[in-house]
Amino acid sequence: MTVGILCTGTELTRGELVNTNATWLAEELTALGFEVGAVDCVDDDRDRIRRALVRLGNEHEVVLCTGGLGPTTDDLTTECVAELLGVPLVCDAASLEHIRTLLARFGRDMAPSNAKQADFTEGASIISNPRGTAPGFHVRIGRALSFFFPGVPHEMKAMFRDTALPLLAPLVQSRHHQLRLRCFGLPESEVNDRLRGVEAEFGVILGYRASFPEIEVKVLARDPSYDAATARVDAAARVVRERLGDAVFAEGTTTFAEALLTLLGERGATLALAESCTGGLVGDMLTRVPGASRTFLGGVVSYSNEAKTALLGVDAAAIATHGAVSETVARAMAEGARSRFGSTLALAVTGIAGPDGGTPEKPVGLVHFAVADARGTSAQHVVSGGTREQVRVRAAYLGLRFVRRILLNGHDAGVG
Secondary structure, three states, rough: EEEEEEEEEHHHHOOOOHHHHHHHHHHHHHHHEEEEEEEEEOOOHEEEEEHHHHHHHHHHHEEEEEOOOOOOOOHHHHHHHHHHHOOEEOOOOHHHHHHHHHHOOOOOOOOOHHHHHHEEOOOEEEEEEOOOOOOOEEEEOOOEEEEEEOOHHHHHHHHHHHHHHHHHHHHOOOOEEEEEEEOOOHHHHHHHHHHOOOHHHHHOOOEEEEOEEEEHHHHHHHOOOOHHHHHHHHHHHOOOOOOHHHHHHEEEEOOHHHHHHHHHHHHHOOEEEEEOOOHHHHHHHHHHHHHHHOOOOOOOEEHHHHHHHHHOOOHHHHHHOOOOOHHHHHHHHHHHHHHHHOOOOEEEEEEOOOOOOOOOOOOEEEEEEEEEEOOOOEEEEEOOOOOOHHHHHHHHHHHHHHHHHHHHHHHHHHOO
């Protein structure tokens, strides 16, 4: 059973607003077991809205539409549906009273523009909106059971879960199971090549989503039996992990930083940072995770040479001799951070993010890493391409992966 999604709004087609509704609905419907066959977006134009609804209604069993239910003149969805079905608009007294009550709560009188939000296509089933003034509705267009929601995300999500979900769940004829494996460290093409043949062998569907610098591998199976679908996914996922190795760092929504913090907690270890070219980015990644303070003690952003000496104890002569971007200085930064914070491990990152500052010997994109613990200090370096921000983000990930590998494999591990 396939679903079409339609989002209306000139602010979307002009790029003035990011269309998060489409992404959220597609993920929810896929999780429910539907095949999302189309995600369309049109501006506030009557003809284009009607044509999109006709096409989606003829091609899919279910259509979900967001936007165009507000009080302004460019909110046209309800009128377009009525015109398409050849029926009049009728006022729903209960919806009208809800709008009046909600506005009165904020000390406002109901204007005619608000009252129009209580007008619905004749014969429609109304979807209440406890969070806003725009109720939704559902009707049949072509072959499709068609739902209409306001474009405000938090209103739409609540209405979908409360009303559409109970109606849609019984329509799913087969059950599915999906596992999302999050990866870092391999290019998308290589991930694809390493997993060649997995789909056919296990009867699963592999999907890939690249979001720099990560790649998500989605393993999905459909079957009348949920247990059978789950078994196929689990078997395929084991092979995916074997072929991709430690590039797979987590499942589901677990972030790279969260996975490392969990590993630190399991090992009873703590971490400190000494950052230069990443400018606090590594610390930001870690502190976005609730409870990070249990294993992350703190960090120093030693951007200048003077800060490296004053805050971390790096020998000024070493900086003068080897340069701030060098293995010698990276090692000293990591050891200085570990000493000052009293942590189990400390990571240091120093490099040339660009776009200027490179030399033939030390090109833009060169980053040195060092990790210090009680057993000693390991150092590695890489040269990355891309923009300044890409160099910094990749360096943050590589640094955390260096820590992870040393935790798992000792000082023989590498960053690259």
